[in-house]
Amino acid sequence: MHISEGILSGGVLLAGWAGTSAGVAVGLKHTDSAKIVRTALISSAFFLASLVNIRIGPSSTHLTLLAPMGLILGWGVFPAVLVALTLQAVLFHFGGLVVLGVNTFIMGFSALSVYLVFGRAVRESKRGAVLSFLAGSLAVILAAGLAGVSLAMTDPNFLNAAKVLIIAHIPLAIIEGAVTVFMVSWLKRSAPEFLS
Amino acid sequence: MRRLVLVLVLALWAGECFAHGVGYRQSELRAIPLEFFYSTGEKMSCREARVFSPKDEKFAVQSGRTDEEGRFAFVPDCSGDWRVIVRDEEGHQCTADLTITQDFLDGRTQSQTQDSLLPQGMDLLIRALLGVSVIFNLALILRRSKHAH
Structure with a gap:
């Protein structure tokens, strides 16, 4: 889901950095000292998740953990994603530093949206498993959709590619939904304060 | 005379065709x-x-x-x-x-x-550990600065 360097237009790159700067500023304000270690832990998990390959038929992909990140960190997801993506770009050559603003916004906004829409319901509803699955799946589809919009805004010829991008991420969305159900149910039993 | 001209024209046309022929050789x-x-x-x-x-x-x-x-x-x-x-x-x-x-x-x-x-093997492991270390060190610095305020 990382968009590479040299593809997006200057306007899209600037918009990405603007959105990311705002998100990180608000995120840092919401992250008090008690939550910093938790944020580092989740950021590390996101950083390492990109190395876990999942085979889907003849192809393969990697986990994003967008929904668990959003549900645990809330607004604090933006700084966590920015740090992890910076290190992925520098150490693993995923994405790039110029396009970092767009990539951070795509993933941070998707994770935050899931938190705002499903956060309370996942914690309190009896249908937590269903909602967790929806949160995990929709976070991936939303991120793929935002990546597609970024490409289409750069060049309208990318519009078909954007549709393909969303369809191609459906298997990952299902897997992420299942992973989110597992993680949320485990956190509810073992460390409910993480979801508070 | 007309036949001679016709033959000459055909010969020239055939030459053109040969000029557009194709071929190959191992480079x-x-x-x-x-x-x-x-x-x-x-x-x-x-x-x-x-x-x-x-x-x-x-x-x-x-x-x-x-x-x-x-x-x-x-x-x-x-x-x-x-x-x-x-x-x-x-x-x-x-x-x-x-x-x-x-x-x-x-x-x-x-x-x-x-x-x-993408780096492989031990190089990948070292980079992964380095990344996690950087994240926690940044968290430590941020926590200290928040405590100081």
Whole structure:
């Protein structure tokens, strides 16, 4: 889901950095000292998740953990994603530093949206498993959709590619939904304060 | 006389046809074969590939597609820094930078490549640990600064 360097237009790159700067500023304000270690832990998990390959038929992909990140960190997801993506770009050559603003916004906004829409319901509803699955799946589809919009805004010829991008991420969305159900149910039993 | 003119015209026309004939021979030049793949290990099959020579970095001297195994080859005709860019429709792009030496063109050495590939094995493990370490050190610095305020 990382968009590479040299593809997006200057306007899209600037918009990405603007959105990311705002998100990180608000995120840092919401992250008090008690939550910093938790944020580092989740950021590390996101950083390492990109190395876990999942085979889907003849192809393969990697986990994003967008929904668990959003549900645990809330607004604090933006700084966590920015740090992890910076290190992925520098150490693993995923994405790039110029396009970092767009990539951070795509993933941070998707994770935050899931938190705002499903956060309370996942914690309190009896249908937590269903909602967790929806949160995990929709976070991936939303991120793929935002990546597609970024490409289409750069060049309208990318519009078909954007549709393909969303369809191609459906298997990952299902897997992420299942992973989110597992993680949320485990956190509810073992460390409910993480979801508070 | 008319027959003679007709024969001459036909002969000239046939000459034109022969001038547009086609042929082939095995090239003596050395090609650079490359393999492109995603960080997940999946091959970049049938993706758009463009080759940029040291003489012109803006316009591709060759374009085409990788094969089903993600392979693409080109034949450099001068020394210098060559670039091959392979991209897919989803925004992924892989750039291969290659320094072609005159010795390589003359058949004396292999090319020197600067691959931008995912690190493997112990290198990957060390980078992963370094990343986690940086994250927690940043958290520590941020926590101290918040406590100070």
